Amino acid sequence: MRTTELVSGFRQSAPYVNAHRGKTFVVMLGGEAIMQSGFRSIINDIALLNSLGIKVVLVYGARxxxxxxxxxxxxxxxxxxxxxxxxDDSFKLIKQVAGALQLDITARLSMSLSNTPMQGAQINVVSGNFVIAQPLGVDEGVDYHHSGRVRRIDAAGIRRQLDNNGIVLMGPIAASVTGESFNLTAEDIATQVAIKLKADKMIGFNEIGGIVGEDGEITAELMPNAAEQIMLQLEQQDDACTGTVAFLHAAISACRAGVPRCHLVSYDEDGALLQELFSRDGIGTQIVTESAEKLRQATISDIGGILDLIRPLEQQGLLVRRSREQLEMEINQFTLIERDGLVIGCAALYPFPEENVGEFACLAVHPDYRDADRGSTLLKAVIQQARQRKYNKLFALTTRSIHWFLEHGFELLTVEDLPAQKKQLYNYQRRSKILAITL
Structure with missing residues (x-):
């Protein structure tokens, strides 16, 4: 029986469907994205998020x-x-533009034609006075007139609508306590809403689908400080970067205020939003408060993940086979790298305290993640542990990775150089090479 791409895709996305259900996402849809031909697909995908039980606040811009x-x-x-x-003159036009866009987006989210992704969808789109604005006033002698900023967010009111399975739609015009209206930026509203709601994610769009690194590729992950440096560089460039800069302003502020992850994806690539949210590696750039990957000590709950990682290597003869029972007894010796709940790398440090040495063993990295030197990361972590235990030497046995160990400072030894206990267990049929590094 042939497994189709559809079946495979469902299986891979299922953990993310479960993880995202009930979470709150603030989606910042800049005017640049609304202008694109793929705008309809983005709206369809936002509606799909709603149908999967994700609470969506959609903040649109109109620059x-x-x-x-x-x-x-x-x-x-x-x-x-x-x-x-x-x-005054420009504000009249701005209100017309913002109002027209609100109606257009609401209409898109209300669509339920047959043979479209919206078929059968019944989405309540709610707009209202959830944002209270205040004027920017006068700065350096310049009167901003009707330009304003967020004064207060009615977080409780927004949550009530989200709990009723509605999508909350917010535009750039907000009222004040004096009954006036002010023109705000979408990034200001999105940032403050995400912070006040304690949102799980904030999502934005640009043309290229993220932040391009020095290697010309999309950077998968940035911490706020690194993102700020990029933002400052982009601000010196032309208006083509406006959407990117606006999102970075919002994402950096949101992350520093506790929003765990902010995603920047392409408005030009069909389905980029879904690929970012429902695949392990995503497709855009994340601004994160902490890395999606964690290096940590293994616990008993990691047994299944470690077995999934090492079984293929055991079958290939690259690792010595370990039973579940053996792993349960040795789990405290393991260090692992976890990414979004998946164990993508592991290694163990076995103690030989009589000879004051340790064994670096069971190094395994998921085949999809072998291009970022995670093996070196695990080796460094184990070496650090060995040094903390005051070991003089760390040794390893391998049949295939001899040059990798040599490149990391190990030297070839003989069976006679092994600790007495390990020497008794040495498998002469396997004929593993023995290497060690002095700590």
Missing amino acids: PQINAALQQAGLEPTYHNRVRVTD
Whole structure:
């Protein structure tokens, strides 16, 4: 029986469906994304998140649409310190643009045509006065007029709508306690909503699908400080980076305030949002408060994950076979690398305290993760443990990875150099090479 790609995809995404159900995501949909031909697919995918039990707050921006409307009306956009100055004439147009976009997005989310991803969907889209604004006022002698910032978020009101399975839709216009309206940025609203709701994720879009590193590839993960350096560099460039810079401003602030992960994905690649959220490696860039990968000591609950990792290598003869019972007894000797709940690497340190040495053993890395030198990471961790135990030497037995150990400072030894207990257990049929490093 042939396993189809559809079946395989379902199985791989199932853990993420379960993990995301009931979580709160704030999606920041910039005006740049709304302009694209793939906008309909993005809306369909956001609706799918809702159908999977994810609580979605959708914050939309309108920067390019507003600029186009102002230009058509013969009005020149005015900025001070990268913030729009919203005078009376421009504010009339801005409200029209924002209102039209709200209606368009609501209509898209209300669609339920046959033969579309929205078939049978009944989504309540809720908009309201969940954001209370205040004016920016005057800065360096420049009056911002109707430009404002977030003063307060009605988090309880938003949660009530989310608990009723609605999608909360927010635009860039918000009311104040004095009954006035102000023009805010989508990134300001998204940031404050994510923080106040204690959201699990914030998601944004740009053209290239993330942040490009020095190697020309999309950087999978950035900590806030590294993201800030990139943001400062991009701010010196032209307006093509506006969407990226806006998201980075929001993501950095949100992460530093406790939002665990902020994702930047492509608005140009069909299904990028789903690939980012429901596959192990994703497709975009994450701004994270801590790495998705964790190096830690193994516990008894990791037995299944370690067995899944080492069984294929045992079958190939690369590792000595270990039973579940043996692993349970030795689990305290193991260090592992975990990524999103999956054990992707492990190694063990077996003690020989009589000779004051340790054995580096059972090194295994998941085949999908062998290109980032995780084996070296595990070796460094085990060497550190051996030094803490005051061992003089660390040895290893291998049949295939001799050069890898030599590159890491190990030297070839003989059977006679092994600790007495290990010497008695040496398998002469297997004929493993013996290497050691002095600590």
